Amino acid sequence: MIELFLSAFATLFVVIDPPGCAPIYAGLTKGATHAQQRAMAVRAVVIASAILLVFALVGEALLKTLGISLNAFRIAGGIMLFLIALEMVFEKRQERREDRATKIMETPEVEDVSVFPMGMPMIAGPGSIATVMLLVSRAEGLGETAAVFGALALVLVLTLVALLAAGPLMRLLGAKIESVITRLLGVLLSALAIQFVIDGIRRSFGL
Template sequence: MNLQKILQEFITLWVVIDPIGTLPVFLAVTAGMSVTASRRLAVRAVTVAFMVLLSFIVLGQLMLEALGISLASFQIAGGIVLFLFALTMIFGDSKPDREVADESEHPDAFIKEKSVYPLAMPSIASPGAMLAVVILTDNDRFSISHQFITATLMALIMLVVLALLLLAHPILRLIGTTGASVISRVMGLLLAAVAVNAVLTAFVQIGVLPALP
């Protein structure tokens, strides 16, 4: 696994997890909470999201094989879903606006619930991220060491997410909600390109298209 491949996977995971887009969601959920409580919520949310994505790395393909679904089929379906998800990031309501819409209650009474939804899922461990980690750890194409590197990259991004959440208030003051929305849309455009590439790669694998240049 060369440096270019590692960088490509890191960017893919960064885009689908979208750490910056999670900041306004976190700020809305933790409004009025003490610093200690908000930090505890951040740690819990990142831990839950990490365990969800790790379970997809370990068991995702096994579930597909048990259902008789080829990875190429899953990759094509996943690419289409990723593309549609990217379109909602680009043209729809921004990720923060969509996920914070009904979060008006004080979070202290349901800190455990809010660490799972909307923070851990779908803000951090999004459907796109779940699909991406399965595709990036294909047992038929990638060795155990390759999959371990992918899991390590995912863990590193989770540490970045945790750091951003712990620094959420200063960061949002710096970039503003508009800046977060713009960054989320740029990430959506990159994700759309990743989705198209996943579908084209699957078509090459099943022989529908010649090898890509």
């Protein structure tokens, strides 16, 4: 149970990437007051939590409706997570996030960033949605499912903390340290992604 919790926490933490969301959020909310920044941070995490919870609860049923096996989804999800990991290692993911944030800031009429881009796709993006569905599909019994949801809740709380402390956090870490952390997390995610693919292949062929 503890191993599953730690594995789920590590996977979700790497995919959602609270430290990586913090600088983007700080840039998007530069002109906002502290109260507005806090409100948008809370709304973004609540919206992302709702999206991830829905996919965690009905994702498996949706796959069955579409005629997609869980093993096929494990393999596809693992490949997608591996691509995300490569982007993290080579710092492409952060560049894409920064480009998206720049486009939002260049649009004057956009003020509230809690729904887009923070809630979705930065927190509840394709990678995190796929990961939640994969982890829940692997969980057996109420205890393991609770462990996955507990890990998700903890990561989302840490994400909220990172957003609330975005400005001070960026000044404390600095660009170089953040880059090193992102690459290390990318290596970890790549290993976890390969494990998803291996599990999917093994179960498909009954190994």
